[in-house]
Amino acid sequence: MTTYSAGSNLEKIFKSGKKAVTGECGPPRGADAEHFRHKANFLKGCVDAVNVTDNQTAVVRFCSLAASKILLEMGIEPVMQMVTRDMNRIALQSNILGAAAMGIKNLLCLTGDHQSFGDHPQSKNVHDLDSVQLANTLRMMRDEGKMISGTEVQGRPQMFIGAAANPFADPQEFRVVRMGKKIAAGVQFIQTQCIYNMERFHKFMEMANDMGLTEKAYIMAGITPLKSVGMANYMKKFVPGLDVPDSYITRLKGVPKDKQAAEGIKIAVEQIHECLAMKGIAGIHLMAIEWEERVPEILETAGLLPRPTVS
């Protein structure tokens, strides 16, 4: 019998040996839950779990804990994101316990974007812990029943532990080592930053395989479909560590403007196939930013629907 650390759907899919698919849904910049439900509905049944971002790019949105709870009510499994930028170890542990108590079974441990990029650049940041330490904290609370202070946890948070990795940041040769640190701290699944430079990602995965990391954690390739030439140029120029090769930009430029979205999806599907063929890739993390309605089509074309069920 397979033993599970949290028993989330995502964990079950991974452990069954099938390729997993996660999506992403950002809460709105207001209390409009209907808008969030509307976007999330597109993902229902198409993915194994849905990431709920935690004030991504340091912009205030409704909190990931509440949004995760809404997904649960909708019958969608959340991957709750948690950043260490805004909360100290007291609040982080408290939110872990609260989230687990509400039935949230996947937690993605992140440091978070610096607040200078967000809508409140004058805010104070916390950074009591970093993402590696947050993962270690959850592992300790779940497996050892202890908080950072050593205090015993009354009711352990049963959560599947995730983290992010950016294969395209520098120093290049250290990126896999850092992912290894996260795994050593307790991380069980990794979702990568959006991949465009396939060559560099191949190298990253080779190193991950050589270091035995793909045996220790499930690595999901992060894919963000390009909606237009404009988006591709923006990603290339303004998102640090995101390397969009000119070949993709040329391809998008080569079709009429009203066909660019379709071409972007075609590229995404090709990338999904290429990634799934790589040794050590356990799934796809599809981040269709404000494009949730196209997720079913992308996954259908990629041959990833219907999603398997594992009891």
Added chain:
Amino acid sequence: MVIGESKPLAEILDMIKDFKKIVVAGCKGCVTVCNVGGEKEVAILASELRIARKAAGNNLDVKEYTCERQCDPEYIEPLDDLVADADAVVSIACSVGPQYVTARYPYLHVFPGINTTSIGGAVEHGVWKEFCQACGSCVIGEYGGLCPIARCAKQLLNGPCGGSSGGICEVGKGSIPCIWHLIYDRMKNLGQLHKMTEVKLYKNWSTSRDGGLRTSIREELKQ
């Protein structure tokens, strides 16, 4: 040393707008070295204030003095005569200085003429950078002699984050080197890269500002 930057003249003029007689007090310590609060800057600020107030038809009497240090009560004492008939003091020492002035003269208005920005040093002529956050428990020995607490925007102990590109931090519009990239290069030079695979656990922040006001006591020196 302590690094500072001059406050805008308009801000200082606003602080002292209700006063007729002030003392501008400098310091011969750190702020002299970083060219923001020494004898020369005292003279410049005093002149600027006089000129601005004269132009506004509201003359200001400004006396000038530069203390040996402003972070020692005995060096504040020489201000006694100067402040006797003054309304206010503008101190251009680091923010420690004006607080020592405040402590000595309970009935005198005291204003800071500079912003204290960091504990750091000069990296080239006219450029100073932060090197320390006074966390009270120095860890640079574990990071190749470099400080991730003061010099990483996210204070990571397990960096670098995904925002490190070409040795540059994503924060600061290209002006800040990624300290974690420098730590990596340094550990490589020292043959210590294996240490960068270790998960660094929680920092004890109670020795930092978070633990409350810090007092250092040396019993053998106490009288």
